[in-house]
Amino acid sequence: AQSVTQLDSQVPVFEEAPVELRCNYSSSVSVYLFWYVQYPNQGLQLLLKYLSGSTLVKGINGFEAEFNKSQTSFHLRKPSVHISDTAEYFCAVSGRGMNTGFQKLVFGTGTRLLVSP
Amino acid sequence: DTAVSQTPKYLVTQMGNDKSIKCEQNLGHDTMYWYKQDSKKFLKIMFSYNNKELIINETVPNRFSPKSPDKAHLNLHINSLELGDSAVYFCASSPRTGLSGSSYNEQFFGPGTRLTVL
Numbered sequence: 001a002q003s004v005t006q007l008d009s010q011v012p013v014f015e016e017a018p019v020e021l022r023c024n025y026s027s028s029v030s031v032y033l034f035w036y037v038q039y040p041n042q043g044l045q046l047l048l049k050y051l052s053g054s055t056l057v058k059g060i061n062g063f064e065a066e067f068n069k070s071q072t073s074f075h076l077r078k079p080s081v082h083i084s085d086t087a088e089y090f091c092a093v094s095g096r097g098m099n100t101g102f103q104k105l106v107f108g109t110g111t112r113l114l115v116s117p
Numbered sequence: 118d119t120a121v122s123q124t125p126k127y128l129v130t131q132m133g134n135d136k137s138i139k140c141e142q143n144l145g146h147d148t149m150y151w152y153k154q155d156s157k158k159f160l161k162i163m164f165s166y167n168n169k170e171l172i173i174n175e176t177v178p179n180r181f182s183p184k185s186p187d188k189a190h191l192n193l194h195i196n197s198l199e200l201g202d203s204a205v206y207f208c209a210s211s212p213r214t215g216l217s218g219s220s221y222n223e224q225f226f227g228p229g230t231r232l233t234v235l
Contacts, residue, residue, distance in 0.1 A: 043207060043226040088158055104173055105224060107160040
């Protein structure tokens with residue numbers, strides 16, 4: 001079974017400042033890792049994903065994340081945030097080796113990013 | 118064009134009533150999902166269907182019954198609604214992994230249905 005921990009429930013930051021949203025996971029098998037964003041009153045949108053290969057993954061809207069297997073982390077970063085980045089961010093994990101081909105996403109509890117002028 | 122759509126967007130009802138939420142995807146995907154997001158924003162999978170067949174059924178009260186008339190639709194019927202059922206319900210879809218040779222296929226989410234039980 002997999003689980004995801006997002007330690008920060010809320011991260012306030014000023015516009016144009018850098019930000020890091022933390023995500024740690026646990027799993028008994030290799031994993032796929034994801035970050036989703038949820039803007040107010042909207043559904044979830046995939047920001048980026050790690051499946052294999054390079055541990056530094058670049059996503060949409062200038063976000064990137066780094067997979068660290070030894071620390072079981074997948075932190076999300078952006079060098080300079082905008083007001084429009086204010087949203088809820090969810091880290092998620094899906095286990096590999098599921099030969100049935102059906103994937104179950106396990107989500108963290110989310111981190112609210114609040115960007116102020 | 119809306120990829121994954123849900124109706125209604127908002128649903129307010131009394132305790133004890135029976136209600137349905139509809140989901141449709143026009144992406145040609147084989148697999149569809151229902152997730153529940155509670156008041157603390159925690160998202161948890163409830164069900165998954167592949168080509169009208171139930172493949173994931175988490176620990177969900179049997180008052181919740183998903184129905185898939187075809188692979189483009191996955192509806193959620195809830196009997197005898199309770200206060201604790203108040204939440205946002207998200208539908209999602211994805212291609213089935215493994216058959217196309219890719220290792221993972223992205224899940225696309227609908228806009229959500231906010232259910233309020235009074």
